[in-house]
Amino acid sequence: MIVIPIVIGVITGMFLAFYPQSGDDSKLLTESKLIQNGSPIMGNPSASITILEWGDYQCTYCHKFHQSTLNTIKHDFIETGKVKLVFKDFPLNGPDSILAAEAAYCAEDQGKYWQYHDELYKNWAGEKTGWVNHDSLDKFATTISLDLNKFNECLDDHKYLERVNQMYEFGKKIGIDATPSFLVFNNEKIIKITGNQPLEVFLKSIDEL
Template structure:
């Protein structure tokens, strides 16, 4: 936004009066830029802090860009991203060592929380198996929301679990408590208020993105 003229208050100044505040002094600009960079670095550090549940991460730990997504299994935009954007992101950037991708749960309701816990149990600490279960849950999202218990058992069986194992998984209160703690941290410290929310090297982005939009944001970061 252009600064207002000190005399006539128009934007930009048509009055011919010299506008002393049109451009910031170079020193002030440098300080503002440095402050912004420090704030972004601080957010990136907060995002990278260990949380209660083990991170679901794929891609090189040495990748120049880390994308952290906060997602809910009941969120249609999250499902659309997972099905339409993530495969291209993975092929072009994650599998080529340019991006490390971290998936974190931010359940918007109890059904989403139950689905997240199921994916954790199905994955057994393996990020690829976890994301495979998430992919299935997103594909069956409407049915999951309509008949949660039946669909959790169905998805669990698809990923090698017995009905008894699914039930035991969903009764693990300690896992739900950790999930709640991580969600509270994201809400209070990282200002995550909706899904999907992404962090690109500490830059917070709310809402769904197309692959083209995401790629446009990644390219400048990969040139650094």
């Protein structure tokens, strides 16, 4: 098991080094621990650099990231095999955000996590406005041709509620306190980016690794 070392030093103002606050925290900072229970990996699982995004489907700036910066990262780094992406839920906007997260994992049961994930952000309609509900979630499921009976059984049973709650608690434990937040890392260094920063911040963090 490789524990990612503590990073000490000054990183440019728009993003900063993330490091464990105690010996116990350092045990959490392995690649396998960081991505455990998250989304399926987008990209080459063997890519040396990982971007771990912590997000909320109702979050305004998460939506902006997915509609802009992520497209370039996908094209230049994920599709070329240099970087892999994992998404973890950090639902700050109440029960609707939790329900949306559960729905994405119900879609994963049918092999369509990322398609559903994209539908959620594509149909984003604000924070705490009521756009996340069973009718809209069914509509998104239909759009990507999910089996609605299986999808609704999963959602009604709250099959993935505990998984979402565990991700949220783990995020708090390692210092996540806002969405979107990103940990960009390899086996030597972790860089934390908070907020929907300009593309240049992500490019610089990748260059640092």
